[in-house]
Amino acid sequence: MTSLTASSPDLVVRVSGLVKRYKQHLAVKGLDFTVNRGEIYGLIGPDGAGKSSVMKALAGVLQYEGGSAEVFGTVVDSEQAAENVKRRIGFLPQGLGLNLYPELSVEENIDFFAKLRLVPEAELRERKGRLLAITRLDRFRGRLMKQLSGGMKQKLGLICTLIHEPELAILDEPTTGVDPVSRRDFWAILAEWQSAKGMTAIVSTAYMDEAARFHRLSFLSHGRMLASGTPAEVTALVPGLVVTFESTPQLEAVARLKRRYAQVESLGPSVHLFTPERDAHAAVAEIRAVLGDLPVGHLHTDEPELEDVVVALLLKEQDGQAGASEASVRPTRAGDRQQRDGLAVQARELVRDFDSFRAVDRVSFDVQQGEIFGLLGANGAGKTTIIKMLTGIVPPTGGEGRVAGADMRTAGGAIKERIGYMSQAFSLYLDLTVVENIRLFAGIYGLARRQAQQRMEWIVEMAGLSGYVHDRTGRLPMGVRQRLALGCALVHSPRVLFLDEPTSGVDPIGRRRFWELLSRLAREEGVAILITTHYLSEAEHCDRLALMYAGRIVAEGTPADLKTQVEQEVGQLLEIAVDRPGAALTHMMAAGFSGAALFGTKIHVLSRDPSRDEAHLREVLARVGHSVEAVRLRTLSLEDVFVSRVMALERAAQKEKHT
Template sequence: MADDQTIVRVSGFVKRYKRHVAVQGVDLEVRRGEIYGLIGPDGSGKSSLMKAIAGVLSYEAGEVEVFGIRVDSERAAEQVKQRIGFLPQGLGLNLYPELSVEENIDFFARLRLVPEAELRERKARLLAMTRLDRFRDRPMKQLSGGMKQKLGLICTLIHEPELAILDEPTTGVDPVSRRDFWIILAELLQERGMTALVSTAYMDEAARFHRLSFLSQGVTLTVGRPADILAMVPGVKVVLQATLQLEALERLKREFPQAEALGPAIHVFLQDPDPATAVRRVQAVLGEFPAPHIRTEASELEDVFVALLLRQSGQTGQAAAAEWTPPASERNTHEGVAIEAKDLSRDFGAFRAVDRVGFRVKQGEIFGLLGANGAGKTTVIKMLTGILPPSEGEGWVAGADMRGAAGTIKERIGYMSQAFSLYLDLTVVENIRLFAGIYGLSGRETRERLEWILAMAGLKGYETDLTGRLPMGVRQRLALGCALVHRPRVLFLDEPTSGVDPIGRRRFWDILSRLSREDGVAILITTHYMSEAEHCDHLALMYAGRVVAEGAPADMKSRVEEEAGRLLEIRTDQPSPALKRLEQAGYAGAALFGTNIHLLASDPAREESRIRRMLEAERIRVDAVTQLPLSLEDVFVYRVMSLERQERRTAKEAAA
């Protein structure tokens, strides 16, 4: 290769599966020492491209070069594999369930011929970094999703590869494990000079990459540094609250395609860089609708990605008016409490999975249940829906006691699992009719609900398509429609938008907002997309089987700011040495976020001055220190890390 700083070079890459073109003409260049991101929803071509670079998948056209070697045969692939670490998509798919944490690591190390002395040192360091050192003897099959993914990362990196190829390593894991992953990766790049190619479906992770490619439907929509991509679609976000939220949102959507409801607020992205002009344009469209507390915020990468997706699909003009309006005769008029958990506990032998959990969900409310993998969320849902009996406590769902009315509860609720629970070899209409029959709907009711679901979920035109061939977002909406076929008062959703593109996710949440606001449905949802939690009216954060924080998203952020301070972003010319110096100075929560550093500061002005003096004394140039609004991921990580520190102190005191 002419340029020894280029680790991977891909040009004109094409991959087909029979007649389906998965990737069409993609170009890519990964440079030494960087974290390069592949962003895109399921089916965008990320995995096919990464497998070809790792030398485990053939391709039909184009060129793939890794370390200067053209990877176009098994022999060529073998030449680069020892210098590569490849983590495939899926929790723990590269691991052995019956082996313990340590046995899995030792197996991969010996497979890669790592010397025993080096193995001991690397294993101790990586187990400490991932906080898995206390679980050395635990079988892999007994680990939570986040722990499996961190173990998979250790096994991928144990031979210290020059290039790590990590396919969606953070999908399906909790925010604390996601934060751990990024810290580990940044440290390895800094200390070992490693290069990483990482894919993700989480739009909020895009800002963490040095450079990235955004893929959709097998083609590249944009390439570059996060800041450069953000500048491609200059604009501003207008945030407001309207008394008649859904009516105001529908009016805004006719003029602005990128308008969405987030909890009680409406966010509108306008491709207009002047904030004052953007506010006037929004107010002009709202007309007589009152909109107090209107303000502007900086746009984010997801806003740009959605704009590019709309441009790709030709939807750059006015958004289509909503097709679905629930008839007044079908609106749910129930009021009061839809779900109540009171001191719920569940033991599995000597292990307490859920410990005295209590919360209420009102009719017409969207309630988010958040928590790390293994926190007890799924066990709570199983108890409330009558699948598991509680060891202690009480619960009521849709007016029925969960202890003795499991059948009644199942008739009154809708449930959408992460696996969708659809029959892939049936058509859209056949799936809806099947679920209508399961719930005992008459012929007339089935016809009425079928038409309602097709309109509500935007499925017109897909009626005779096989479900297994539907795009992910369309299949997701069909699963929601099937869960609603019997007009339930309560809806349980488990990770409902995993792998769906940003436009599909926004459409899905539009439907949920209208179901709660217009149809009065109570919705309990679990999600690992912290940006999605902003849509919830109320949140409960679970940790180690207990509810440790509860409230509206804005209230939870405010409480963390009062306790820990504001979020500062520090941009320097030497981010890694700057982070080390800040950690030495006592900023325990400081972490790399792409090429910038994030930390919490109780007195932002004073801390900025101190940080500038400290880093400049080390000959580290500080380009900017900016205050950012807290995200729910920041809240989640702060709460869980505080509880973990408290547990460690308690354990030390008990041991003393």
């Protein structure tokens, strides 16, 4: 055990030259960063970036081979060193509820961790009540942990991690696989604890849209630090503009633009493009010149998001090799496309009961061939049950549905022949090569040898697998493995494709390539795609969305329509940059801004009258000595839409219950 007395009193964590190796694999390659007291620090990156290794080393549960991990002035390099700092930290490991006890209730789990951490009984009552209230778990005190949804498990895990009020919380991917409402709850807890208790936190995540919530962050790629600093400092590393517009035909527009720009993607009916040009007029003029005779409409420019910057840095890191394996879908003959027009999925008043519990309650929707349809909902909302009914796995209690022209009640194997399914786990055989996996799936679906060979050639070309055909699947990068799984799901030319959380843990470039594939499959092949995802930023790619709550569809429409509806109902989003944001938030809420919330170093609040509310909040904050640096309108995200809808429904349900 080594003690370092030269550390600044405000320095909580110092990682210096950290190296972690698993046999021949170098997971962390000389990492350096520091975390100051009171910061919420983010480690961002896809699966395999090295985040969990760093978190475990800091928590004292993983040995490392080089460098040092220092916490509160102590280098954590032995069991004894870990014991010396353990009482001052809280560690939430990766995985839903892995630090909890399934046979204990919500309250019993909290009490157990409180006793383990020697929390006095009087303090326990106050802390427990406060944490249960902010997580909205107070109604579920007696429910067994094993009966909770994924989001509820993660919130309970966070309560148990914070119950002894640690000075440092080490939270390893706490929001992965968690529904958007629970994600918002998690960030509310963290912001309040940081503001009220002065807690420091290190949080790892694969969600790029969470990056703006951190005071400072490091983006990791293959065990190395790609970028580090405040969100504004990281964004400034790659200056440029994001231009969003509509052009038809969309795929032709994207193809032309890709010859000139490194970052071009389809977002529903729009094209999203990053340009290094800083002048908006010059940027738009150049885009129009590249598009030539193609029309441009609904155009607007904006500052780049962190994901745009990180993708640019990743492309630079790959030294221009990213385009070598770009996936492209071969154009289909007009006759093929014509056969794929029409209604692909039809659900009418679907009901599914499990004993006395109604999982799906009279759900109806349609999906056209060539359409990307997103099914969004909190954990337990009924999404997976709907997919199981439509694919013939689970019989409905009531209602009816047709998939690719087949009745889901009576079709049996006919439905399975007409659909493709890609699960979150990918369902590949990791010991087989790319070619062997494709041949195996072709055999499962009964393809003749010649047809199987043709489909294999199509999959390799479509998914950009030409450089990997003889590689073992288990050794493939996550993004490549994901594209192979998509190809295997398409080997039998299905008319409908079901995708369950398909991009979990994939880096931003891999996710963008995957969505390019989906867009081309829908537009060129006419494949109908039904997708569930927890990346609400990805839902922007969908042509239409259905939001589910408690087994029912509560909103449906295009992403733009859903945002407009919520804006009309609850107002526009104001972002406030102010000194001492935690204290400022307290004053704002006392002045009537009840929906205000910390968002990293900013405060977000919904407003029906932005001009009036800006003047009021400036007056309130000036009166108590706060300096407001800026107030600006931000576009509502789909997460804002989802959370607003679900929270309103929860309030209505509670009101109805008490009347």
